[in-house]
Amino acid sequence: MAEKGKLHIVMFPWLAFGHMIPYLELAKLIAQKGHKISLVSTPRNIDRLPKLPPNLTPSIDFVKLPLPHVGNLPENAEATIDVPFDKVKYLKIAYDGLKEPITHFLKTSSPDWVFYDFVPFWLGSIAAELNISRAFFSIFTAPILSFFGPVPVLKGTQEDRTKLEDFTVRPKWVPFETTVVFRLFEIKRVFNSFTGDDDDVPDTYRAGAGIEDCEVLVVRGCSEFEPEWLKLLEEIHGKPVIPVGQLPTTVFDGGDDDTDDAWRGMKEWLDKQVKGSVVYVAFGSEAKPSQAELTEIALGLELSGLPFFWVLRKQRGSADTELIDLPEGFEERTKDRGWVCTSWAPQLKILSHDSVGGFLTHSGWSSVVEAIQFERALILLTFLADQGLNARVLEEKKMAYSIPRNETDGSFTRNTVAESLSLVMVGEEGKVYREKVKEMRELFVGRDRQDGYVDNLLGYLRSHRRLKLEDQSNGGQRN
Incomplete structure (x- = not known):
């Protein structure tokens, strides 16, 4: 950019709200420092993102690239929230179709940096050709990235993991004792996305190629929380690793939210509950329990006798034909102490309410950070993706308790749900979990600490640009 010292950064997150929201949070933090951000996604996703505070609107441009049509992808599906799990691979194929339009955008906007996610494995090499500096920005934390290993393992040129059981043991490149591994039922559910099929490129290959072509790994996390994993990640990839803090979700409330009426009813119900007594139940935008799992969760909540607020997704997009239903009579039997919401619900507002004491969650990292932000005890029930590894990190640090399950098929009972809650x-026995989240709050969401991580990142990005410009003025090019 012409203005001295100011950076222009393009951000290109994967089409999942668990990725887009942390990208937006980092964008807001960087924009507050006076830099320009272009956040690139599809029209419908950008329209669904939270509103920006007015002071940041001049600094963050939302760039809408229409998603190419792909067979087997439902109409208007632009995010993982819109499709059943088995259709996500078609979303990735459509996303790969954005290669040409984002290349054109990069050529015409000439940013200093491009921050990209794990899915666009082709973007790093394109940015290098255009002489744009590139960062692999991972919303997955350092333990998760380290567990998946070096580029040859990720890309499949070094066959270290060929069967399910290979993911249930500590990898040979992790030199310290740790329980951060998948349980057998967890890896069974996601193994195909790591191995790929004839229709799609494996997730591991995508991540490996993206890391191979980047100059720096920008990672969600804190050096005080996971120093050994951050150090290991740097050793594995031989590249700088910069943690950017936990990026807690922030919401601008403009006062004109058309969901005020919905929230008013929820708040009135929460206001009537005893302080710290309510279990908030939500499994994120992607995880959907099976009918058998839903039944056991519901009957476990009923058995526990605890008041609960449950945000229940019955389907993933209009193409999801496998609707799930609560047990017959459940809502009637629990109406005096339970609220089941099957539409949108303001998670931050609910978690911030004094009556909420615990959070039954899938252990998606954004939800974990939000729970710690409001000091809510964590009870875990994993479903997909990195959730199992996140759960191990939290279990190791006595920050959360996982509902006991069958190792092979992941089944659990209403009794274990009730007992765990x-x-x-x-x-x-659960006091340690209630206390630990309070202890971790400042580390995870302290504003000064988060600000320091962003300053450190910007210092690196500016220094890199300065060296690159010096190199070019001396007749060379630093990629």
């Missing part, structure tokens, strides 16, 4: 919410 009671243990964490009110039991003496």
Whole structure:
């Protein structure tokens, strides 16, 4: 950019709200420092992102690239929230079709940096050809990235993992003792996305190629929380690794939210509950329990006797034909102490309410950070993706308790749900989990700490640009 010291950064997140929101949070933090951000996604996704505070609107441009049509992808599906799990691979194929339009945008906008996610494995090499500096920005934390290993393992040129069981043991490149591995039922559910099929490129290959072509890994996380993993990640890839803090979700409330009426009813119900007594239940935008799992969760909540607020997704987009239903009579039997919401719900507002004491969650990292932000005890029930590894990180640090499950098929019972909820919410044995989230709050969401991580990142980005310009003025090119 012409203005001295100011950076222009293009951000290109994967089409999942668990990725787009952390990208937007980092964009806001960088824009507050006076830099320009172009956040690139599809029209419908950009329209669904939270509103920006007015002071940041001049600094963050939302760039809408229409998603190419792909067979087997439902109409108007532009994010993982819009499709059943088995259709996500078609979303990735459509996303790969954005290669040409984003290349054109990069050529015409000439940014200093491009930050890209794990899916666009082709973007790093394109940016290099255009002499644009590139960062692999991972919303997955350092333990997760380290677990998946070096580029040859990710790209499949070094066959270290050929069967399910290979993912349930500590990798040979992790030199310290750790329980951060998949359980057998967890890897079974996602193994195909790591190996790929005739229709799609494996996720691991995508990540490997993206890391191979980047100059720096920008990682969600804190050096105080996971120093050994950040150090290992740097050793594995031989590239700088810069943690950018936990990026807690922030919401601008303009006062004109058309969901005020919905929230008013929820708040009135929460206001009537005893402080710290309510279990908030939500499994993120992607995880959807099976009918058998839903039944056991519901009957476990009923058995526990605890008040609960449950945000329940019955389907993933209009193409999802496998609707799930609550057990017959459940809502009637629990109406005096439970609220089931099957539409949108303001998670931050609910978690911030004094009556909420615990959070039954899929352990998606954004939800974990939000729980810690409001000091809500964590009870975990994993479903997909990196959730199992996140759960191990939290279990190791006594920050959360996982509902006991069958190792092979992941099944669980209403009794273990009820017992786990009671243990964490009110039991003496669960006091450690209730206290640990309070202890971790400042580390995870302290404003000064988060600000320091962003300053450190910007220092690196500016220094890199200066060296690159010096190199070019001396007749060379630093990529």
